[in-house]
Amino acid sequence: xxxxxxxxxxxxxxxxxxxxxxxxxxxxxxxxxxxxxxxxxxxxxxxxxxxxxxxxxxxxxxxxxxxxxxxxxxxxxxxxxxxxxxxxxxxxxxxxxxxxxxxxxxxxxxxxxxxxxxxxxxxxxxxxxxxxxxxxxxxxxxxxxxxxxxxxxxxxxxxxxxxxxxxxxxxxxxxxxxxxxxxxxxxxxxxxxxxxxxxxxxxxxxxxxxxxxxxxxxxxxxxxxxxxxxxxxxxxxxxxxxxxxxxxxxxxxxxxxxxxxxxxxxxxxxxxxxxxxxxxxxxxxxxxxxxxxxxxxxxxxxxxxxxxxxxxxxxxxxxxxxxxxxxxxxxxxxxxxxxxxxxxxxxxxxxxxxxxxxxxxxxxxxxxxxxxxxxxxxxxxxxxxxxxxxxxxxxxxxxxxxxxxxxxxxxxxxxxxxxxxxxxxxxxxxxxxxxxxxxxxxxxxxxxxxxxxxxxxxxxxxxxxxxxxxxxxxxxxxxxxxxxxxxxxxxxxxxxxxxxxxxxxxxxxxxxxxxxxxxxxxxxxxxxxxxxxxxxxxxxxxxxxxxxxxxxxxxxxxxxxxxxxxxxxxxxxxxxxxxxxxxxxxxxxxxxxxxxxxxxxxxxxxxxxxxxxxxxxxxxxxxxxxxxxxxxx
Numbered sequence: 001x002x003x004x005x006x007x008x009x010x011x012x013x014x015x016x017x018x019x020x021x022x023x024x025x026x027x028x029x030x031x032x033x034x035x036x037x038x039x040x041x042x043x044x045x046x047x048x049x050x051x052x053x054x055x056x057x058x059x060x061x062x063x064x065x066x067x068x069x070x071x072x073x074x075x076x077x078x079x080x081x082x083x084x085x086x087x088x089x090x091x092x093x094x095x096x097x098x099x100x101x102x103x104x105x106x107x108x109x110x111x112x113x114x115x116x117x118x119x120x121x122x123x124x125x126x127x128x129x130x131x132x133x134x135x136x137x138x139x140x141x142x143x144x145x146x147x148x149x150x151x152x153x154x155x156x157x158x159x160x161x162x163x164x165x166x167x168x169x170x171x172x173x174x175x176x177x178x179x180x181x182x183x184x185x186x187x188x189x190x191x192x193x194x195x196x197x198x199x200x201x202x203x204x205x206x207x208x209x210x211x212x213x214x215x216x217x218x219x220x221x222x223x224x225x226x227x228x229x230x231x232x233x234x235x236x237x238x239x240x241x242x243x244x245x246x247x248x249x250x251x252x253x254x255x256x257x258x259x260x261x262x263x264x265x266x267x268x269x270x271x272x273x274x275x276x277x278x279x280x281x282x283x284x285x286x287x288x289x290x291x292x293x294x295x296x297x298x299x300x301x302x303x304x305x306x307x308x309x310x311x312x313x314x315x316x317x318x319x320x321x322x323x324x325x326x327x328x329x330x331x332x333x334x335x336x337x338x339x340x341x342x343x344x345x346x347x348x349x350x351x352x353x354x355x356x357x358x359x360x361x362x363x364x365x366x367x368x369x370x371x372x373x374x375x376x377x378x379x380x381x382x383x384x385x386x387x388x389x390x391x392x393x394x395x396x397x398x399x400x401x402x403x404x405x406x407x408x409x410x411x412x413x414x415x416x417x418x419x420x421x422x423x424x425x426x427x428x429x430x431x432x433x434x435x436x437x438x439x440x441x442x443x444x445x446x447x448x449x450x451x452x453x454x455x456x457x458x459x460x461x462x463x464x465x466x467x468x469x470x471x472x473x474x475x476x477x478x479x480x481x482x483x484x485x486x487x488x489x490x491x492x493x494x495x496x497x498x499x500x501x502x503x504x505x506x507x508x509x510x511x512x513x514x515x516x517x518x519x520x521x522x523x524x525x526x527x528x529x530x531x532x533x534x535x536x537x538x539x540x541x542x543x544x545x546x547x548x549x550x551x552x553x554x555x556x557x558x559x560x561x562x563x564x565x566x567x568x569x570x571x572x573x574x575x576x577x578x579x580x581x582x583x584x585x586x587x588x589x590x591x592x593x594x595x596x597x598x599x600x601x602x603x604x605x606x607x608x609x610x611x612x613x614x615x616x617x618x619x620x621x622x623x624x625x626x627x628x629x630x631x632x633x
Contacts, residue, residue: 059279060190077299081320084227095247099255106556115367123434133365179391187267197291212304241521248525252424268280424451458515
């Protein structure tokens, strides 16, 4: 794309019609569910959709919740700058989904919880529950601020509308339908929005490929531009994206989302049975892979069109995150309504993530903070009204914090790094609780705060002090107009020299800079390792929990079940003392006896519970399907 005039078309009437239609329909869904059914009059309906949601909307809502505008703009920018190595992250999805569906979610579901952090009180103490809840709130409000800022950036590029006017309008619309329609409105708007997301990005890929002569030509140009790279097996943890970081590092990053993030757990809990929840989770695999394929293809198409006249070098855009909306307006601007469709796709991604976040934050604030510490005897009417007001409050807070997101650089890395820095320690805490029955509440505190301190240290050090050296692929302005050639002559050589100069400065960096240079995808891995080491060490020093005193529903028998050919007696040895053969299916967490401990905040968990063991058989609980009706030898 030679781009001689550099005049970017602006929104036309039909574009505004399409975009406004999305906002109106989303708001309309919220209004409908505010007056349909039970009129969102109970917390169960408002937060869990009465546990009657079908698989399809739950699956699509899970997919949409964290595949936001960050994905639609960040993934193509990643491919444009660094090549296709990022595509390998698809392998991590195949590891994440089964682990979430069969290890973590069954425990939450069978305990009949609303907040995932209720589990931590049952397993450890009320204080651990509060600490983890506050950590999650911190993570989500900043993540949603990034999500809200990203589409505003896109709209600013294609229409010239002020970024902060966009932030305010989108944030208010999302807050409106979330507070009115509850979980049902959130999931049905997510279903609509994920369809629009796919339609918008596919339209870009098709038109962009046609502009350069087909996708085979796109592939050829990408190869010549050194954009095709898949199997970089460099074991150096400082290399930003390799096969190892994108497979194993990303597995723990995404596991923190699909296994223990309240937004995803809450969706799983809204289904009528555990099997429905697991099917919904598995349906995310084709969706995740499909969205990855089209966004990677979009990045290659954009590179093929701008290969000789890089808009970033020419400062036509502030960052590569704006390349997608720029290309849409230049390639599809002549088609009435199509740019509006794409910007609707960008905002669909943002709206789905924001609404999920507002609803989940409302749930945990109500259950984990207000009803636990402030007003324990709330009526159902008061609790429902409070949940709605909390959704509004978090909407306003995220609008305010979006200002901070404007300083975080690349939106894709900023978002995934945040999940590693804060989500990783939470995953480590839940993993410690579910896999290691010796862990006690003191070890839990050490695991959470020790791992969080470590990831904040490396993450903030990489952002504020010694930024990692991540050389980009070469760019060129050789095919730009004559006027610009006088300023940006041979920019590919200039870029190469710049990267070499940066590399030359590396030996002068202090040794601590190498620690800050660790790939952001390893943040969750570091967090889990620190959580397990600190949690178990402190637990054994202060007096480990007796596994026999733990309610077996709180600890996964996954390790034993993994060896399916072992006899029942050998499997029992792998339970490490937990009495999985004495599970009693309880209808609610209130039937669990409190555990005695000394942290002074009335913990509830695994006390002197009497378990059922009739006829020497294991209980047929859905947590332990392969041990159903197995008789002890």
